[in-house]
Amino acid sequence: MLTDPIADMLTRIRNAHLALHKEVNVPRSKMKESLAAILKQEGYVEDVAVAETNIVITLKYQKGKPVISGLKRVSTPGRRVYVGAHHIPRVQNGLGICILSTSSGVLDGMTAHEKKVGGELLCEIW
Numbered sequence: 001m002l003t004d005p006i007a008d009m010l011t012r013i014r015n016a017h018l019a020l021h022k023e024v025n026v027p028r029s030k031m032k033e034s035l036a037a038i039l040k041q042e043g044y045v046e047d048v049a050v051a052e053t054n055i056v057i058t059l060k061y062q063k064g065k066p067v068i069s070g071l072k073r074v075s076t077p078g079r080r081v082y083v084g085a086h087h088i089p090r091v092q093n094g095l096g097i098c099i100l101s102t103s104s105g106v107l108d109g110m111t112a113h114e115k116k117v118g119g120e121l122l123c124e125i126w
Contacts, residue, residue, distance in 0.1 A: 005029060007073045010123060013045075016059060017066040026055045034106035035099060035122070042097055042108060044068050044125060070096070072124045084118040096126025 002008055009026045016024035026032055028050065036048040036055055044067055047058040060067040070092075075081040083089070083100070088109045091098050098109040102119035112119065 004073070004077055006031065006035065006122060007076070009035065010071045010073055013057065013059070013068065014071050017068055020061075020064075020066075021059065023056055023058045026057060028053055028055050031101070031106065038097075038099055038106065038108050039125070042125075068125060070124075070126045074098075074121045074123055081121045082119065083121050085113065085116045086118075088113050088118070089121070089124075091124045092126040096124060098122075098124045 005027070009032050012024050012026055026036070032055055033048075033050055036045070036057055039045045039057070040048045044060065045057050046060040049056040049058075088100070089098055091109070099122045100107055100109065100112050100119040101122055102112055102115075102117045104112075104115055104117050106122070107115070107117070107119075
């Protein structure tokens with residue numbers, strides 16, 4: 001049984017990047033679809049295709065190196081981390097993004113800051 005599906009998704013992406021795979025399959029859920037959509041919107045992945053039971057994420061490389069150099073799960077099932085709208089962290093001095101689960105849906109840190117909403121800090125990507 002999987003206890004943390006978001007950490008599983010991030011680990012699959014990290015492992016696929018390390019092995020220089022072109023794409024990775026992730027079991028489908030609404031939360032993971034939202035995370036993948038943010039990754040595509042921010043330019044960290046090439047494409048996201050949603051099938052009936054899984055999500056196919058096409059990874060992005062520049063000059064043979066992965067665009068994503070780091071992924072970190074912040075809030076876990078055993079330790080939830082919540083941040084207010086004015087305390088959203090800057091990842092790698094603004095070079096990365098953080099993803100939050102807010103009352104307005106799953107948002108990246110900049111959008112959440114603009115909308116002045118806080119929430120659960122899911123992960124950081126740089």
